[in-house]
Amino acid sequence: MHRAGQLAMKIKPIRTSLQILGLILHNVGFTFSLKTGIVTPALYCYACPLASFACPIGTLQHFCAMRTLPLYVIGSIGLWLTAAGRSFCGCLCPFGTLHDAIGSVKSRLGKATSTKLNPYPTAKFLMLFAVLGLAWYTLDTFFCRFCPSASLVASIPYFALNPVSGIPFYFIIHMLTLAATLLLAVLVSRFWCRYLCPMGAINGIFNKFSILKIARTEECTECKKCLENCPMGINRLDEIGKSSDCIKCGRCIDSCTTQALRFTT
Amino acid sequence: MIPRAHLLPRLAKLLLIGLFIFLVLAGLEKEYGVVQSFVQFICRACIGLDS
Numbered sequence: 001m002h003r004a005g006q007l008a009m010k011i012k013p014i015r016t017s018l019q020i021l022g023l024i025l026h027n028v029g030f031t032f033s034l035k036t037g038i039v040t041p042a043l044y045c046y047a048c049p050l051a052s053f054a055c056p057i058g059t060l061q062h063f064c065a066m067r068t069l070p071l072y073v074i075g076s077i078g079l080w081l082t083a084a085g086r087s088f089c090g091c092l093c094p095f096g097t098l099h100d101a102i103g104s105v106k107s108r109l110g111k112a113t114s115t116k117l118n119p120y121p122t123a124k125f126l127m128l129f130a131v132l133g134l135a136w137y138t139l140d141t142f143f144c145r146f147c148p149s150a151s152l153v154a155s156i157p158y159f160a161l162n163p164v165s166g167i168p169f170y171f172i173i174h175m176l177t178l179a180a181t182l183l184l185a186v187l188v189s190r191f192w193c194r195y196l197c198p199m200g201a202i203n204g205i206f207n208k209f210s211i212l213k214i215a216r217t218e219e220c221t222e223c224k225k226c227l228e229n230c231p232m233g234i235n236r237l238d239e240i241g242k243s244s245d246c247i248k249c250g251r252c253i254d255s256c257t258t259q260a261l262r263f264t265t
Numbered sequence: 266m267i268p269r270a271h272l273l274p275r276l277a278k279l280l281l282i283g284l285f286i287f288l289v290l291a292g293l294e295k296e297y298g299v300v301q302s303f304v305q306f307i308c309r310a311c312i313g314l315d316s
Contacts, residue, residue: 035304037296045312047311072291075287075290079286154312164314171314173313
């Protein structure tokens, strides 16, 4: 078998295993003591009945509202991201896994999700600025009231477990943002991660200097098959692994026929 | 032997890791419990169950 073929067999199963592991690890908060104060660089609502880790965006909002510099939170996020950059979006984030699952179902139905929409890195940084700015201004975790991750893993389970009389206004808002996010994910591959995720913005900052990198060797023939398969719509070869949009999912490595791309440190 | 051009970025990363470890240790005692309380106690308003 061709060596590149062997590599293509390798990365996808590893990534899928890591995504399943990420999903399990984020949901082992069965008891009070299993609900830890560990912060992981993934957008997963800590109000989920089984959440075991803290959502960094919710936590940062809390500290913004408290007007305190969160040394432990910044240090934790920094450590994770210096090690692996935005690969957490591609391999660990449960909300990213949901987006991948939507893309996978769609491709099995024979309708490939569009990956062609141009990246617009500024959008997610504006979102991050707005999220933290609003928390600072309103003294509230304002973004949590709209967050589609919270809608899916916290609002729906709690509403099902503890029905309240009538439907509260913010529950309707939650359902609308979730529906819009899922619809956009069906139309465009990883739409939320590309343009709106505030956690993706923080993770993306670390991409350029993280220890885990994607290297392109001289064997590259610039056939651009890697770019055709990029779920984040990266459209330049020199941006693979370096752009704030690259989630280091390894699809480019899998699709390379000359084995010119590889993970490196 | 590692060339100087490769050595400097590696050293910078090492320093960055050191800085983040320092930040974690500096804030751990004061903040860990606060962060854990966010996971343990649910804000019903945030998830849209209370107005």
